[in-house]
Amino acid sequence: MDFGCGAGFDLYVASRIVGKDGRICGVDLTQEMVSRAVGNLASAGATNFEVRKIDSEDLPYPDNFFDIVISNGVINLSPRKSACFREIHRVLKPGGRIQFADVVLENDLPAELAGSLEAWSQ
Numbered sequence: 812m813d814f815g816c817g818a819g820f821d822l823y824v825a826s827r828i829v830g831k832d833g834r835i836c837g838v839d840l841t842q843e844m845v846s847r848a849v850g851n852l853a854s855a856g857a858t859n860f861e862v863r864k865i866d867s868e869d870l871p872y873p874d875n876f877f878d879i880v881i882s883n884g885v886i887n888l889s890p891r892k893s894a895c896f897r898e899i900h901r902v903l904k905p906g907g908r909i910q911f912a913d914v915v916l917e918n919d920l921p922a923e924l925a926g927s928l929e930a931w932s933q
Contacts, residue, residue, distance in 0.1 A: 823855050823857060870898045
């Protein structure tokens with residue numbers, strides 16, 4: 812599963828890795844990105860996917876469902892990071908893996924950046 816799949820690029824790569832017998836799933840917060848991902852994957856010839864819109868960190872999948880969860884630059888956007896990780900852990904099979912890339916701060920941001928929505932979205 813791709814947590815915050817955006818336009819579906821990482822899903823496309825995953826679909827090639829798992830092959831036709833595998834299944835990939837993506838979730839995103841906006842219908843626009845879900846539609847874009849579905850269109851991009853279909854245009855690329857992928858058939859082994861589903862993409863769902865979610866409204867919060869709650870994932871519409873059962874416990875212990877996925878072998879791998881990936882996320883690329885999305886968890887940092889959530890004000891409920893602990894809930895993100897709880898849900899990811901819940902849907903991962905025992906021994907499953909998570910691979911994520913995100914922004915990590917070593918020091919506090921200057922006040923002019925900490926309060927800037929633009930700074931958090933770049």
